[in-house]
Amino acid sequence: MKAWIAMLALALLSGLNAAAWAGEAKPNAEDPAIEQRLVKLAEDLRCLVCQNESLAGSHAELAEDLRREIREQMKQGKSDTEVVQYLIDRYGDFVLYKPPFKPVTWLLWLGPLMFVGIGAGAWWVAVQRRRQRAETALPVEAGVDAAQMEEARRLLADVSGEKAR
Amino acid sequence: MKLLKRLLPLIIFAVLVGFLFKGLWLNPREVPSPFIGKPAPAFSLPLVGDATRTFSPESMRGKVWLLNVWAPWCVSCRQEHDYLMDLAAQGVPIVGLNWKDKAREAASLLAQKGSPYLAVPDDLPGRVGIDYGVTGTPETFVIDKAGIIRMKHTGPLSPEIWAKKVQPLVQELSR
Numbered sequence: 001m002k003a004w005i006a007m008l009a010l011a012l013l014s015g016l017n018a019a020a021w022a023g024e025a026k027p028n029a030e031d032p033a034i035e036q037r038l039v040k041l042a043e044d045l046r047c048l049v050c051q052n053e054s055l056a057g058s059h060a061e062l063a064e065d066l067r068r069e070i071r072e073q074m075k076q077g078k079s080d081t082e083v084v085q086y087l088i089d090r091y092g093d094f095v096l097y098k099p100p101f102k103p104v105t106w107l108l109w110l111g112p113l114m115f116v117g118i119g120a121g122a123w124w125v126a127v128q129r130r131r132q133r134a135e136t137a138l139p140v141e142a143g144v145d146a147a148q149m150e151e152a153r154r155l156l157a158d159v160s161g162e163k164a165r
Numbered sequence: 166m167k168l169l170k171r172l173l174p175l176i177i178f179a180v181l182v183g184f185l186f187k188g189l190w191l192n193p194r195e196v197p198s199p200f201i202g203k204p205a206p207a208f209s210l211p212l213v214g215d216a217t218r219t220f221s222p223e224s225m226r227g228k229v230w231l232l233n234v235w236a237p238w239c240v241s242c243r244q245e246h247d248y249l250m251d252l253a254a255q256g257v258p259i260v261g262l263n264w265k266d267k268a269r270e271a272a273s274l275l276a277q278k279g280s281p282y283l284a285v286p287d288d289l290p291g292r293v294g295i296d297y298g299v300t301g302t303p304e305t306f307v308i309d310k311a312g313i314i315r316m317k318h319t320g321p322l323s324p325e326i327w328a329k330k331v332q333p334l335v336q337e338l339s340r
Contacts, residue, residue: 048300051193061265062300065291090298092199 034074041080042067045087046095054097198298198317205232205308206296210286213263213271220260220286222312229338230258231331232306233282233322234294237263237270239302245321246278252327253281257335260284264302265291307331309338 039056047058048066055063066087073083087095099105144152200206209221222232233249235242253259261282263271271285288294297306300319307316316334318326 048196062291065295069292069295089199090295091300092197092298094196 031075034071037074037080038067038071041070041083044097045084046097048091048095055095192319194301194319196300196319198314200298200306200314200317203314205306205312205314206293208286208293208296210262210288210293213266213275213285213287216287220284222260222308225258225260225308226312227310228258229307229309229335230260230283232260232262232297232308234262234264234297234299234302234304234306236302237266237274238268241321242303245303245323246281248322248324248327249281250279251324252322258283260286262293262297263287264294264299265289305331307334307338 042056043054045055047053047055047060047063049060049062050058053060053063055066070083070087073086078086084096093099093105099108101109205222207222209219212218212220231252233245235245249259249261259282261280261284263285266287266289271287275282275285286293291299297304303321305318305322306314307318309315315338316331318331322331
């Protein structure tokens with residue numbers, strides 16, 4: 001158990017570390033305002049070469065080219081949405097770390113909710129069944145007579161009474 | 166019914182394993198291109214070997230052709246080169262976009278190993294590559310007679326990929 005916690009903590013820490021590093025890979029700051037916008041935007045964009053790195057954090061050559069391209073477009077006065085659209089037109093929704101909500105991604109976005117729903121449904125059915133079984137089926141199945149039944153009821157009432165207290 | 170209930174976890178597990186197993190053989194580089202069915206972006210670039218002349222995709226109108234994005238520094242492009250020579254010998258029109266060749270090695274490499282290309286436009290800054298959504302070399306686009314991109318293949322072409330994936334489409338488009 002302790003080992004698990006230590007491992008988890010280590011994993012979390014290294015994750016934090018990676019995030020800290022990701023913020024550092026940006027040379028070339030002629031215009032701080034644009035650079036800031038670039039970094040903010042590029043953090044939500046995927047580097048197409050390394051795929052699990054953001055465009056802001058990647059040292060891949062293509063990422064550098066794309067940052068240059070974004071920087072130039074911003075200097076031309078393009079808005080963030082225009083710049084993102086420029087990238088989507090070329091690389092598809094895959095450049096976005098947060099995929100848009102549209103018919104092909106419905107399953108992706110609603111899938112987890114669906115599973116929660118299925119789980120809740122299964123739980124409810126199970127509870128209903130157990131309740132029904134407790135009320136009817138058990139004693140008959142076990143082949144007990146009326147006296148034993150009475151005894152069982154009394155005991156059960158005792159137990160649930162204790163719980164209620 | 167009871168049997169089914171007992172087997173259900175196994176069935177779910179099997180489905181999960183199925184998905185994971187399929188995932189083993191998927192190529193994460195194979196990102197669906199947003200260009201399929203769209204016109205190939207226009208460009209005009211100087212040719213490797215003769216910078217006074219330029220190439221633009223317009224000049225390929227009426228032909229089904231391949232735009233092969235390659236670079237002299239790219240190892241799998243060298244691996245692909247021999248097969249492209251075969252394809253060129255079969256009469257397949259291939260244009261080789263020389264992508265980000267900073268060391269300027271394309272001309273000597275092609276002179277030495279032979280060129281499978283009709284033209285080799287020189288994309289030194291990599292802008293045209295970006296316009297085509299190139300993420301790495303080699304990538305090959307199949308462009309039809311009207312200048313529409315019909316397919317993008319990521320990675321080197323091989324006889325198997327050509328026979329299975331590319332050739333049927335090229336044949337259909339050439340009709």
